[in-house]
Amino acid sequence: MSHKNFPMVPRVIFGRGSFNQLNEIIAPKRLSIHAPFIFLVDDVFKGNTSLLSRISLSYDDKIIFISAEEEPKTSQVDQLVEDIILMSKERPSGIIGIGGGTLLDLAKAVSIMLTNEGESKDYQGWDLVKNPAIYHVGIPTISGTGAEVSRTTVLTGPTRKLGINSDYTPFDQVILDSDLTEEVEHNQWFYTGMDCYIHCIESLSGTYLNTFSQSYGDMAYQLCKEVFLDNNLTEEESREKLMMASWHGGMSIAYSQVGVAHAMSYGLAYLLGTKHGIGNCIVFDHLEEFYPDGVKLFKQMKTKHNIELPQGICAHLSDEDFDIMINIALSLTPLWENALGKNWEKRISREKLKSLYQKM
Template sequence: MISRVVFGRGSFSQLHDVLQPKRLNVRAPFIYIVDDVFKGNAWVTSRIPLSYDDEILYISADEEPKTSQVDALVEQIILKYKEKPSGIIGIGGGTILDLAKAVAIMLTNPGSAKDYQGWDLVKNPAVYHVGVPTISGTGAEVSRTTVLTGPDKKLGINSDYTPFDQVLLDPELTKDVPKQQWFYTGMDCYIHCIESLTGTYLNAFSQSYGEKAFELCKEIFLDNKLSEKESQDKLMMASWHGGMSIAYSQVGVAHAMSYGLGYLLGTKHGVGNCIVFDHLEEFYPEGVTMFKDMKKAHNIELPQGLCKNLSDKEFNTMIDVSLGMAPLWENAIGKNWEKTITREKLRALYEKM
């Protein structure tokens, strides 16, 4: 679990006070990995507390994070600084937060990031790392994984060393998120809840968090009675609770299949989950019905025809990636999931997208 959390509107201004006691020495910088959408945005960047050799690395979040990108950032930091950084601070959405977690891990572990895609492969604790989400829904701020696309698969670095040491939750930072992105990342949280609460891995701990996140999502996306500020606050907490729920259980069919879309087509995680979930009535009938109501309430049209012109080889690549997510399928279907989740079944589902 995350050991330290700050929550509150305007709390981003406390970042200096949070970081100051963690500085190792004047030659050990804090490296800020920041979504490049904030480049030139003084309201955000002027409050990043730079001292000594601290540095901001602006990173585009237009594409899903890659293992090669992590390796390049780690090499850049190692070559530039003689001492290990005092900390890595991620400021952005799920892509940026996952990059920050992965970079923090790879600064203390040998090899390439692709070597650690899987469960509990990390041997050495990461450097101190802090997460500051600027969009709500992915749960990346609380999860024990980093979703990375590697040369062979799309799979996270899942370990006890992955979670942030400190998270700063300031709902004000989400005020300028475009509506479609707000919806897609919010639905990532909603889908976390559905997959956790209906899965075979469900337990009392994950259920308590999942149920709270589910109720918040219904309030935010269906009731339409909240002010903008209330919606921002509640969605940030829904994201946190949804992430906690899957940290103690697992996700399911939508995530397993969206990894295939993301690996082959580069489809962003949130919209990929939505595209897949829209066709999963067989697995989550009530959840999909409510999802369609949420789409209608917010006038969201999902992208169509992503798989229309794919070759057999490309379909097989997506299917291979999806079938590689065994814990997700076991949570969704049970230990004998391979008897019902066939290549033909996945091909038929992908063809609908």
């Protein structure tokens, strides 16, 4: 058998205040005075001088503010690539993504599409990217998605929601500065943190699990339990631990896969535009039958942090709508195989999925 040769992020810097080292880290990577650095920044930071004053722009460098209200789309990636080509005299020296999973995924996708022909929808899938991406840096400002470490960039395309999974996707450099996650709103903190927790549960109970994944998954799981159930952590400790949980959770999936919650939440995201973290929570809340212990603990965390999940988001859907979501969920074969084994198609039916969606 052949083993997966997994690409990791080659350089990472961790610690409060480490964002201040961004300029000295990227300076040697500048290709010429006409090859700008392009900063893709979550637009919540638009008026945030404490963050923006620390990005020093030289020559033709640009900051592009992007809303993370919606999940990233292939059309959005293509538009950004076009804009960047038009505004730059030469191919950029690098793309720096600053934000949550949406911004990090956009930064990864844009850096790939600047060196690969065609449209980003053509690369949704596994190992379709031919040319290495340009230099790209990931700086998470919220913890949980694992986007800072993964080899995928999840995009909603014209026909499906699927990642560009490739060896060229991971960042060349990541900066993990937990001070950047200080302002995150309570519900958002919970939903994105639960993305990490659900990664762990799906990875650790999956058939793809091996010792590599398990060692990272166990660590992320323990960290999540501390962050969401331990009353003795300071704010700073909680932020640092969640940041590391996100990293380990992302690493855990590298060699395994996610499962039922992610498969079904992709359906919600595609049809209803439900954001990833909250979508995972809405689905996971109903998956006792697949993840009994994980869901039980999730409900405890939900109660402890006074989280009210949206109800009835599928109440008004037509049969066609349910079919669209079910088709998307079932198309994610590796996720089902990880969750239920090689004979997964015998264990999950369209009716079963529909009845689960109807509860949400």
